[in-house]
Amino acid sequence: MDNELQTQTNAGNKIKSGGFLNSLENIFPKLVLAPTFVLALVCIYGFIFWTIWVSFTNSGLLPDYELKGIGQYIILFTREPRWWVAIRNLFIFSSLFIAICIVIGLALAIFLDQRIRAEGFFKAIYLYPMALSFIVTGTSWRWILNPSLGLERLVQQMGFADFTFRWLVEPETAIYTIVIAAAWQSTGFVFALFLAGLRGIDNSIIKAAQVDGATLPRIYWRIIIPSLRPVFLSAVIILLHLAIKSFDLVMVLTGGGPGYSTDMPATFMYTFAFNRGRLAFGAASAVIMFLAVMAIIIPYLFSELRATRNAK
Amino acid sequence: MKKLTTLVLSLLLIAGIAFGGGTKEAPTTATGGPGEVEVLHWWTSGGEAAAVAVLKQLLEDEGHTWIDFAVAGGGGDAAMTVLKSRALAGNPPAAAQVKGPEIQLWGGVLANLNDVAKANDWDNILPKVVADIMKFEGNYVAVPVNVHRINWMWVNPDVFKQAGATIPTTWDELDAAAKKIQAAGLIPIAWGGQPWQEATVFEIIVAGVGGTDFYTQTMIDADVSALKSPTMVKVFETLRMLLSYTDPGAPNRDWNLATSMVIKGEAAMQFMGDWALGEFVAAGKVPDQDFIAMTAPQTEDQFIFNIDSFIMFDVEDPANAGAQQAMARLILEPEFQEAFNVPKGSIPVRLGMSNEPYAAPQRLAMKNFVTSAKTGDLVPSMAHGMAVMPDIRGAILDVVTNFCNSNLSAEDAASQLASAVDVVK
Numbered sequence: 001m002d003n004e005l006q007t008q009t010n011a012g013n014k015i016k017s018g019g020f021l022n023s024l025e026n027i028f029p030k031l032v033l034a035p036t037f038v039l040a041l042v043c044i045y046g047f048i049f050w051t052i053w054v055s056f057t058n059s060g061l062l063p064d065y066e067l068k069g070i071g072q073y074i075i076l077f078t079r080e081p082r083w084w085v086a087i088r089n090l091f092i093f094s095s096l097f098i099a100i101c102i103v104i105g106l107a108l109a110i111f112l113d114q115r116i117r118a119e120g121f122f123k124a125i126y127l128y129p130m131a132l133s134f135i136v137t138g139t140s141w142r143w144i145l146n147p148s149l150g151l152e153r154l155v156q157q158m159g160f161a162d163f164t165f166r167w168l169v170e171p172e173t174a175i176y177t178i179v180i181a182a183a184w185q186s187t188g189f190v191f192a193l194f195l196a197g198l199r200g201i202d203n204s205i206i207k208a209a210q211v212d213g214a215t216l217p218r219i220y221w222r223i224i225i226p227s228l229r230p231v232f233l234s235a236v237i238i239l240l241h242l243a244i245k246s247f248d249l250v251m252v253l254t255g256g257g258p259g260y261s262t263d264m265p266a267t268f269m270y271t272f273a274f275n276r277g278r279l280a281f282g283a284a285s286a287v288i289m290f291l292a293v294m295a296i297i298i299p300y301l302f303s304e305l306r307a308t309r310n311a312k
Numbered sequence: 313m314k315k316l317t318t319l320v321l322s323l324l325l326i327a328g329i330a331f332g333g334g335t336k337e338a339p340t341t342a343t344g345g346p347g348e349v350e351v352l353h354w355w356t357s358g359g360e361a362a363a364v365a366v367l368k369q370l371l372e373d374e375g376h377t378w379i380d381f382a383v384a385g386g387g388g389d390a391a392m393t394v395l396k397s398r399a400l401a402g403n404p405p406a407a408a409q410v411k412g413p414e415i416q417l418w419g420g421v422l423a424n425l426n427d428v429a430k431a432n433d434w435d436n437i438l439p440k441v442v443a444d445i446m447k448f449e450g451n452y453v454a455v456p457v458n459v460h461r462i463n464w465m466w467v468n469p470d471v472f473k474q475a476g477a478t479i480p481t482t483w484d485e486l487d488a489a490a491k492k493i494q495a496a497g498l499i500p501i502a503w504g505g506q507p508w509q510e511a512t513v514f515e516i517i518v519a520g521v522g523g524t525d526f527y528t529q530t531m532i533d534a535d536v537s538a539l540k541s542p543t544m545v546k547v548f549e550t551l552r553m554l555l556s557y558t559d560p561g562a563p564n565r566d567w568n569l570a571t572s573m574v575i576k577g578e579a580a581m582q583f584m585g586d587w588a589l590g591e592f593v594a595a596g597k598v599p600d601q602d603f604i605a606m607t608a609p610q611t612e613d614q615f616i617f618n619i620d621s622f623i624m625f626d627v628e629d630p631a632n633a634g635a636q637q638a639m640a641r642l643i644l645e646p647e648f649q650e651a652f653n654v655p656k657g658s659i660p661v662r663l664g665m666s667n668e669p670y671a672a673p674q675r676l677a678m679k680n681f682v683t684s685a686k687t688g689d690l691v692p693s694m695a696h697g698m699a700v701m702p703d704i705r706g707a708i709l710d711v712v713t714n715f716c717n718s719n720l721s722a723e724d725a726a727s728q729l730a731s732a733v734d735v736v737k
Contacts, residue, residue, distance in 0.1 A: 060703070061396075061417050079735050081728075082710055148561030169505075169563040171717045258505060258563040259717030260710060274393045276706035277417075278736070 048290065055284040061277035072284035082260050083285065086268040089175050093264065094243035096176070100183040101239055102232070105190030110220065112191075113198045123195075126188040134185065138252030141181040142168070171261035174254050178246075178262060181253055186242065190235050197231035198224065237300055244293055265289045347635030348377035350405035351622070352398075354391040356384040357568050360590060363656040370642050370651075376635040381405055388697075389508075404625040406636050410454070411621045412445065412698035419448030423624040423633070426451050428640045437644065437662045439685060442619060454623045455643045458658035461677045462585045462616040462693045463516045466571065466592070467604040471498055471580040483520065483550050483609050490557040493580045500557035502570040502579035507713040509567055511695035511705075513583045514712045517550050520610035524689050527614075531694035534704050534737060540730035548715060548722035555716055563717070574603065583608055585618060585696070589657030589673060605673035607680075615677070615684035618696040619661065707732040 058068045076083050108126055112119060129137065144150040145168035155163040167173040201224060209219050247266040254262040256271070263271075265285060273282025349371070355364045368378040383391035388409065395408050399421070410418060429435070429452040435443060438456065446454040472479055472489065475496035480486035490500035503509075519527045522543045529538040538544070559579075562570075571591045573579040582588065589605065597603050607614075624640060627633050642648050649660040654669050659678045667675045684690040692698035697705055711732050715725040 062400075075735060079731075081714075142564070146561055148559060166560055169560050174563075255506060255564045257507070257713070257717065259507075259713040261717060270393075271706070274396060275389050275702065277702045278706075 051283045051286050051290075054280055055287045057280050059279040059283070061279065063279055072280050073288075075281065076284050076288070082263055083268060085260060086263045086265045086285075089262060089264055090244065092175055093179055093182075093246065094240060096179045097182050097186070097243050098236060098239045100179065101187050101190045102235055104183070104187045105235070106194050106225075106228075108187070108191040109194035109198055112195060123192075126191050128188070129185045130188045132185065134182075134246075134249040135252050137181050137185045138249045141177065141184075142253050145177050168254065169258060171258045174258060174262045178250055178253055182242075182246065182249055186239065190239070193231050193235050194228065197228045201227055233300075237296075240296060241293065244289065265292075345631040345634060346375040346377065347629065347631035347633070348379055349407055349632065349635045349639050350379040350381050351639075352381045352383065352391060352395055352405045352408040353622075354383055354388045354409060356382050357591070360587065360656060362594075363590070363652045366651040367639075367642065367648060370648055371635070371639055374638055374642075376638060379405075399625075406627050406632060407622045407624050407639060409620060410623045411619060412692065412696075413701055414697065415445065415454050415621065415623055416448060418623055419453060421626060422448065422453035423626045423636065424451050425453060425455065425624060425637070425640050428452075428637050432641055432644060434644065437664070439661075439663060441685065441690065442661055445619065446621060454621045455640045456661040457620045457622065457643055458649075458653050458656065459661050459677075459681060460585045460587060460618040460620070460658045460696075461680070462512060462618055462696065463519060463608045463611040463614060464584060464586055464588070464673070465606050465608045466574050466582045466584060466588050467606065468574045468577055468580055468602075469604055470577055470602075474498065475580070477580075479604065479606070481606075481609055481612075483517075483553070486609055487553055490580070494557060499559045499573065499579040500581070501554055502573040502582040503555075503558035503562040504565045504567045504570040504584075505558075505563035505716065506565070506567075507709045508695055509570075509584070510713050510716045511709050512585065512693075513554065514547070514551060514708075515616065515694050516583055516608045516611060517547050517554075518544075519614050519616055519691070520608060521547050521550055524614055524691060527616075527691055531708075532692065532699045534700055534708075534733050536730045536734050536737070539733055540726045544726040544729065545722045548725045551712075551715065552722060586657040586659075586673065586677060589671065590655055593655065593657075593671070599672050607676075613680070613684060613687065614689045614691065615680050616691055616693050617681075618693045618698055620658075703736045704733055707736050 053065065053067075054063055055072055056067050056069060057064055058066070058071070112122055116122070145165070147153065147164070147166050147169060152163060152165045155165075168177045205223060205227075206219060209223055214222070245266055246264055247270065250256060250262055250264050250267050256263045256267050266289070269282045269285045269289065271282075272278045272285065353364060355361060364382075368380070371378050383394050391409065392414075395404070395410070398404050399418075404421070434452065438446075442456050442459075443452075446452055446456055467479055469479065471493060475489075475493040475498060477489035477492040478485070480489045493500040515527070515531055518531055522530070526538065526543055529535045530544065567584055567588070568591055570579070570582050571584065571588045572595070574582050575592060575595045575597060586605075589599075592599070592603050599605060622639075622643065624636050627636055644662055646660075646662065646665060649662050649665060650669060652658075653660050653674070654671075657671075657674065659670070659674050659681060663682075667678050670678065681690070694700055694705060694708065699705075700708075708729065711725060711729045714720065714728075720728075
């Protein structure tokens with residue numbers, strides 16, 4: 001607030017000394033930024049605080065602001081089996097999803113980096129899934145993986161009568177179908193990141209290695225992939241936040257089922273806060289999600305900031 | 313910038329006040345001018361969509377405008393979520409499909425419909441048990457549309473004939489018949505593996521196996537000791553038996569897709585409320601010939617009911633309030649009651665109407681509606697949010713769906729059910 005006052009008085013002084021245009025030039029950027037600043041303050045930080053506050057209350061269908069302690073968190077971690085299912089699914093989903101996207105994305109990028117013919121055509125093929133929303137991806141995969149509509153039936157009709165593929169409808173395996181659908185959609189994006197990274201590598205290093213007699217796999221393993229380190233970092237961060245907030249794909253593909261076996265923290269929060277009128281309980285789970293994201297993002301931001309400071 | 317902050321804050325405050333305001337008196341004279349009503353509902357499947365179009369037409373015949381706000385998703389979970397966010401934003405629709413105990417939660421921000429009710433004699437044309445649900449602090453704030461019966465079994469007799477099985481009236485007979493159907497290579501039970509559908513079958517079994525008193529203790533009073541009693545174990549054992557006769561494509565299947573399996577003769581029977589009738593009729597099937605609708609095993613005298621209703625939010629504009637009151641009046645007029653309920657499969661909530669235009673299953677339901685009310689066998693549905701608040705319903709649904717999709721034993725399920733309800737109670 002002090003700063004603002006100072007800005008205003010500064011602006012006032014300039015009107016006296018330097019004329020209207022000068023003062024406008026001085027104040028204009030601040031005027032333009034003010035609405036977004038207020039919006040961010042209220043709609044992001046304000047509501048983060050609001051959610052944390054509500055999680056310590058006994059709010060039901062509508063918010064109630066009387067603080068009641070950590071009761072909701074205790075119930076969440078000790079008496080709600082569904083929460084542990086959601087946490088376990090988040091670990092399975094995010095680790096497999098990130099690993100598959102990176103391995104396949106990198107492999108595709110390396111193959112496409114070999115100056116092949118019709119490169120643009122292949123690029124388009126791998127990037128198209130990204131143009132779809134998760135709703136479309138989820139619906140298509142729901143049909144493909146449904147035993148009585150999709151793959152299983154198709155193969156059985158082709159003559160392999162005892163073929164079964166029931167991952168979607170078995171509670172133990174349903175989470176892997178979400179990995180498949182999500183990886184199918186996001187691999188193209190990771191592939192594009194890696195391809196851009198590969199194109200940015202200085203050719204003379206590779207030439208020098210070749211002159212020294214290094215084989216191609218060795219060049220990739222020892223030189224190229226290590227120099228893609230920043231790309232790995234961005235890919236992991238982007239995929240990880242996609243994984244933590246994954247909601248639409250789960251809703252469409254499995255509806256959280258069979259049972260609640262594919263529940264994720266985001267769908268869990270939504271169900272309890274909005275469908276069941278347990279706002280405080282849903283808020284408590286949202287706060288845990290928020291802390292999990294912070295635990296990953298804050299170290300990342302620190303390392304990034306240090307890097308730029310060092311660069312200066 | 314300071315001013316801007318103040319402005320934003322005061323805007324937020326105004327929005328808060330607008331939402332927090334109490335029940336206002338309804339306009340004493342409903343002005344005749346054309347107004348508009350925005351109607352939030354979840355009637356989107358074939359038979360249901362046709363039914364809602366009737367109300368729209370009647371309202372438009374009077375010169376008003378109907379703004380359709382349909383949110384798909386059986387059971388209405390999605391629609392309720394949309395409604396809550398609209399209401400919290402201070403911008404609720406004029407009318408919304410809300411029912412059962414939840415009407416009380418909205419009570420404070422609803423319009424007063426006493427004038428329409430008095431002018432049209434609602435106190436006498438509605439059964440008392442229904443009228444009480446529609447009132448908040450003694451004032452009408454909601455309009456009932458229809459009565460659904462939950463405990464139905466939809467049967468394709470051809471499938472039974474093919475398998476040489478007899479149509480069951482008890483759960484034991486059902487077990488025997490389903491074995492034969494399965495042996496004949498057909499699907500005995502068309503199952504929709506969504507939590508609300510699993511809960512629908514569950515509560516039918518509770519009523520059938522446990523009887524009305526047990527249903528009241530568990531599904532309405534949510535009594536913890538009854539929830540883990542040996543009777544509840546038996547209920548879960550019966551549910552496990554039914555589950556062994558379902559097909560692998562069941563998880564996450566919508567109810568109308570399960571109904572179409574019965575219609576097409578792929579499956580022998582389905583447990584679903586009377587809205588399934590609309591699907592059979594829309595497919596051109598004739599009752600008692602192409603399909604049979606019968607009360608679910610061991611629930612002949614019971615009537616598990618689900619009453620759809622519209623709550624009316626307080627609206628400022630007098631023309632729109634007039635349109636809203638017109639909608640409230642039209643819903644209970646015989647013309648709409650008949651036009652709406654005949655195709656939808658439900659029965660009129662207005663008493664004393666002719667059963668002439670209704671299909672056989674509906675006539676049975678109309679008769680049972682009156683008789684079950686006398687014997688005390690008229691009970692609200694837990695699965696459809698008529699019996700308990702959403703948090704308890706959610707706790708029950710979690711345990712039931714977990715049971716349906718795991719190898720949990722019936723004993724463990726009953727004790728988990730009691731513990732889950734205990735947490736939220």
